Amino acid sequence: MAYLVFARKYRPGQFDGVIGQAHITRTLANAVSSGRLAHAILFSGPRGTGKTTVARILAKCVNCRNGPTTTPCDQCRSCREITAGNSVDVFEIDGASNNKVENVRELRENAKYMPAQTPYKIYIIDEVHMLSDAAFNALLKILEEPPAHVLFFFATTEPNKIPITILSRCQRHDFRRVEIDAIIDHMEGICSQENLEIDRKALGLIAREADGSIRDALSLMDQIVTCSGGEITEEQITDILGIIDRQIIFDAADALFGRDMEKLLSICGLLYRQGRHLMRFYAELIEHFRNLLVVKMGGSGKALTGVPAHEKQIMEKQVEDISEPWLNQILNTLFEDEWKIRQSVSPRHAMEMTFFKLFQIRPAMSIDELIEKIDNLRQGIAPEQPEQKADAEPQKAEASTAAVEPVETAETEAPASEQDPAQQTPQPVPEDDGPASKMPEPAAPLSNQETWEALKSRIAEKSPALGACLSEGELKKITDDSIEIEILAAGNANLLNRKKSIASLESICGEFFGKPMRVGIDIKEKENSPRRQKKEARHLEEEALNHPLVDAAVKTFNGKIVDIKILPTGGKTK
Template identity: 45%
Template sequence: MAYEVLARKWRPQQFADVVGQGHVTKTLTNAIETERVAHAYMFVGSRGTGKTTSARILAKALNCQKGPTPNPCDVCDSCKEVMAGNSLDVIEIDGASNNGVDQVRDLRDNARYSPARGPYKIYIIDEVHMLSTAAFNALLKTLEEPPSHVKFIFATTDVHKVLPTILSRCQRFDLRRISVQDIVDRLRKGCDEEGISITEDALLAIARGAEGGLRDAESALDQIISFRGKEIDEDDVLAVFGLVSRHVLENLTVAILKSDVPTIINIISEMDRAGKDLQRVVMELLENFRNLLVVLYAGQGASALELPETQLAFYQEQAPATEAGRVLRIIDALVETDGRMRYALSKKTLLETGLIRCSRAAETATINELLKQVADLKKNFKSGPVASARVAETAPAYGGGDQKKKIASDSEVELLLEKWHDIIDHVGKADALAKGSLLNTAPLRTDETHLVVGYDPEFSNDLKRLEDDRAKLALARAVDRHLNRLLAVSYEALKPDDPRPLPADSPVNDLGPDNTQTLTKEQKWYANPVVKTVVDAFNGEITDIRE
C-alpha cells in the first residue's frame, strides 16, 4: 500500500478535530442543528489553517445518511465517498485551473440536476479568487438564487481579489493562524499515536517554523522523521530547516537588552558559520520583542499570547528589567533592519549593525524614565533628614567632585560663612525671592549629609519662603559648589546672644535709590510663570538667554 503523508493521514474528519478554529466549527455545528445552513459559504485564511478540511467536513455532515448531522458517522457510503474524494454529489473544483466562463457555465448547467445519492449537491471551489471577473459575473445569478439542493463552499487565501458582489452572497468565515501551543499539542498527540519520541524543544522549533500553518508543521515533522527516525530532538529540527535554537534567540534578546555588544557579535558569527537564515533571525527577534512588549503592557493578561509556559516565563523574567519605550525603539530598529536586509548582499554586516543599533536603543533612557528620576529626586529632597543619605548619594549627578566625608564641621562652617555672600548671590539667580530672605540667615553646622542654617527670629515670616522646595534645592546646589557634595537643608532660629554676623548687615548688592532691589535679566525670566514651571519640573537652572 502506498505511503500516506502525515498531513493527509492526520486530516480531521470531525468538527471537533479541527485545531484552533472553534469560532468556525461552533457556528457550523449550530447551523446544522438548527437547520439554518446557508446556500453559500466563504472560508478565508492563510495556508494550512483548515479551509478545505472544514469544507469537506461540512459537505460530509450535510450528505451523511444519518444527517444532516454535525457529527457525520464516517461509515456510511456517502461519508466514505467524500473522504475518498470520489463522491458524485460533492464536486471539488480547482479555481486556478477552472477559471474561465466556459467552466462556470458548465457548473451552472449541471447544478440544475438533482444529486445522485445525498440530499445536496455541494460545490467546493478552492482558490476561488483565481476565477476571472467574467467567470465571477457568470456565477452571480446561480449563487444568489441556487436550486434548493445546491450548496456552494468557497475557499481562498486572498479574499481581496474576490468581487464584492460574490462576498455579499456568502457567509464569510475568517480562519485564524493556529497558535504555537495548539500546533505543539497536535503534533505531540500525533507522535504519541505513531510511537515517535520527540522533545518539547523540537516540537516548539517545528511550530515556530510553521508560522501558524498546521499542514506546514505536519509536513516538516514528516521530513524530519525520514531524516532521523523515531528519536527526534531539537538539533535535528535545526539541522534540517536551518532554524535558530530558542535558547540562542533568548540569549540574543538578553544581550540586546543589556547592550552587550561582544555577545551579540559572537552569536551572529556562530549563526553565520552554521549557515542559519539571518533574515529569519530578524523576524524571530521581532516576534520576541513583540511578545515582551505585550507582557509589559498586559501584565497578568499576557496569557492571551497562548505561548508555552517556558517561553512566557522568559518574557515575564525580562519585563521588570526594561521599559516599554525602549522595547518600542528596538522593534522600530528591527523593522528597519529587516527592510534593508531583503536587498543586501552582506546580510551578516547589516544584521550586526542593526542589532548594535538595537542595543544602543535599549540603553538610552526614555523621557518617562528621566521624569520619574526627577520626581524621585524631588521626593527625596522633600523628605529632609530621613532621605538625606539618599540625596547625598546622588551628588555626582550635580557636582561631580568627591565627597569629603571627614572634613571637620567647624572648618566647613567657617568656609560657608566666608562664602555666604557668594552663595546667596548664586541662589538669587535661580530664585530671586529667596535671595532677600537668605540675607537674614547664616550657616550653623554641617555633617556628611545635612546643613543646618540659622535665621533671625525677627524675620520668622520669611521661613515659609525659605522652606520652599525650590529655594532649598537652589541653596543646596550653591553650597555644593564649595563643599563638593549635595546636602539636605533645614532651618532653625538663631539664639538672641548668637554673635554670628548676618549678610543683611553688609548687603551683597547695592540697592537702588528707591531702596528696591533691581532684578537681573535671569531673575526676570525666572519670574516668568512658564519658565518657572519648566525649571521646577526638571530641577534645572538658566545657563544662557538668547532674545
C-alpha cells in the same frame, strides 16, 4: 502500505476534531441542526487552517444516511465516499485550474440534475478567488437562483479578490490562524500516537515556523521525521528547517541587555558560519523585542499569539529589570536600521554596526526611576554604592557635592545623622530620629492616627518621592506585622506599587516599628471628582447666564448666547 502524510492521516472527520475554529464549527452545527444552512457558504482565511476540511465535514453532515446531523456517522456509503474524495454527489473543484467560464457553464449544466444517491449535490470550490471575471458572472447566475438540491461551499485565502456580487450571496465564515499552543498540543497528540519523541520546546519551533497553519505544521513534522531517525532534538529541527534556534534569540537579547558585545558578535559569527539567513535572524530579533515590550507593558494573551506559553515566562524574566523606554529605544533602532542592513553589500557587518550603536545607547530610565534617583541625590544617598563612605563623610556639609558623590545611607551609622543633609528639609517629628527608634520606645502608646502621622514624616524624610505620594494616603489597617495604606489613584500613586518602592517602605517601616513589617498599598480609583467638576461647570454657566453684564451685552448688540466657555484660570466665563 502506502505512507500517508500526517496532514491527511490526522485530518479531522468531525467538527469537534477541528483545531482552533470553534467559532465557525459551532455556528455551522447550529445551522445544520436547525435546518437553516445557506445555499452558498464562503470559507475564508489563511492556508492550512481547515477550510476544505470543514467544507467536507459539512458535506457529510447533510449527506450522511443519518443526516442532517452534526455528527456524521463516518460509516455509511456517503460518509465513506466523501472522506475518500469519490462521492458522486460531492464535487471538489480546484478554482485555480478550473477558472474559465466554460468550466462554470459545465458546472451549471450538471447542477440541474438531481443528486444520484444523497439529498444534496455539493460543489466545493477551493481557491475560488482564482475564477476569471466571466466565470464569476456565470457563477452568479446560478447563485441568484440556486436549485433546492444544490449547495456551494467556497474556500479562499483572498476574499478581497471575490466580486461583491458573489460575496453578497454567500454566508461568510472567517478562519483564524491557529494559536501556537493549540498547534503544539495537536502535534503532541500525534507524536504520542506515532510513538515519536519530540519535546514541547522542539515542537514549539515547528509550530512557530508554521505561522498558524495546522497543515504546514504537520508537513514540517513529516519532513523532520523522514530526515531523522529516533529521538528528534531541537538542533536537528533547526538544521533541517534552516531556522534560527529560539535560544539564540534569547541569548542575543541577553547579550544586548548585559552589554556583552563579544557574545553578540560571536552569535552573528556562528549564524554566518552555519549559513543561516541573517536577515531572518534580524527579523526574529525585532519580533522578539516587540514581544518583550508587550510583556513589559503588561500585555499578554491576544497581543502575544505567536509566543508559546513556556516562552512567555522566560520573556517576563528577561525584561524584569529592563526599563520600558530602553526597550523602546532598542526596538526603534532595530527598525530604523532594517533597510540599511537589507541594502548593504555586507549585511553581516551592517548588522554589527547596528549592534554597536545599540551598545552606545545609554539605557533610558522611566519617570519613576528618575524621581527616585533625584530623591537619592537630594538626600546624598546612593544605597547601591556603600563602599565610598570615607570620602563622602566630609562633603556632606556642601549639599551640591553631596548630591553627586555616593554617600553611605544615614541609618547605618548613628552619629552621621546629625550632619545628614536630610536635616535641611523640615522635620515635623523631631523625636523620631533614625537610629533612636531602633530601641523600643518606653513612652505612652500612640494612637493609630498618631503613629501614621509620625510614620509619614519618617517616610517623607527618608524618601521625599514616596513621602509625597503618601501625603494624601490613609491608614487602612495596622496589625502586629503589617500595615495597609489606602491611597487615591492620582499623580504618581503607581510609583508606590513598584517592587522597589514597597521594599523601601518595608525597610523604613521595619526600622520605625523596630520589627519586620509587611506593607500593602491599596490604590483606590477616584470616584467623584469628574462628577464634581461637571457640577461646578454647570454652576458657573448658570452664573454667567444670569450676570447683568452679559444681559446688557446681549441687549446692546442684539445678539444671542451661542456658547459658554469655562476658562481654566479661576473659572472666568464669557
